[in-house]
Amino acid sequence: MERIKIYGSAISGNCLKVKWTADLLGITYDWIETDILKGETRTETFLALSPAGQIPIVVLEDGRVLEQSCAIMLYLAEQSGSNLVPSDPFEKATMISWLFWEQNFHESSIAVRRFRKRFARLSDDDIDPTLLTRGNASLSLMENHLAAQDYFGGTRLGLPDIALVAYTRMAGEGGYALADYPAVQAWIARVEAALGIPSYTEEQA
Template sequence: MFKLYEYSPSGNCYKVRLLLTQLNIPFDRTEINILQKESRTPEFLVKNPNGRIPVLEIAPGKFLFESNAIMFYLSEKTEFFPNDKFERAQVMQWLFFEQYSHEPYIATSRFWISVLGKAEEYQAALQQKKAPGYAALGVMEQHLEKNDFFVGDRYSIADIGLFAYTHVAGEGGFDLTRFPAIQNWIGRVKNQPRYISIT
């Protein structure tokens, strides 16, 4: 059985938890409290030398880390990853977008405000993240004005990857009421079979 090492509030961990659930794959969960540096212990660093969550143990002593890589591994040859070569590349395109243009602004802001509760301490840094965060949401909005989902007009790991932090962007100080297409897409994702919430 797969074993997921995770910190429950993390959107990156939620991606994997959601996909495993929607694939109907049983898995065990082990909570790793990153606030108490549990991902930096010698025991955990054997699983991921980078000291980050999530980590998926796919066989005894065989570990995979980085949330989008884990989703790729799990989704191959399933309905969550396309067969068409161009569409597969588009999925990766959106997952790279999520990690480089979206997550550093929206997820980090949420972490500082809602997980650490240090909005005042990080006020200046949070202000710097507003414009690029809203820019990423603008790119998504533009795409979703013409498409129900991110690739091939069907739900895939591209949607899961972007949904994880977008649907809780308000917890990072981002106003989603400005993005009606994103709000409609969030509703479509929540209506997928075997959907589970982040908490």
């Protein structure tokens, strides 16, 4: 595959999903660390690449730009000819439905609450209380799903695991008690091992 550029940040789960997918697939890339806290996604140069002003983005060798973490993961997986994207249309749509759920329900509560607490340094009273309820509802749904299987797609690591683990492993920073979700905790360790990344607590130490 051509050499791509990934604009991302090491503190962002959305960006790490893309990095881990590329690493897993053996795709070579240039990583351009982009600091959202310093407004580096709001510069004229960045906005010319991505009018949405958000990371991650991928710039292909021919200059085309791809946005949205889960769309980028799908592109990398399909483009590299991996078996991470099922060929059966129902299985493929089921896999994609987890990616939509991650963005629509999980990330929009767990990642947002983590950002408000860890980076915006808001007190719990100043954070929308529904973020806690919806985040815990996400973790409960995952707990039930993972009680019966090792990975979201069944017996092996797939794109939904990579997408969902990104912010789930950081959920403690958002004020969620991961200890209440033992199957989720075991799954996090399994996915980290499969991706060959250190556990989040080790990374922070």
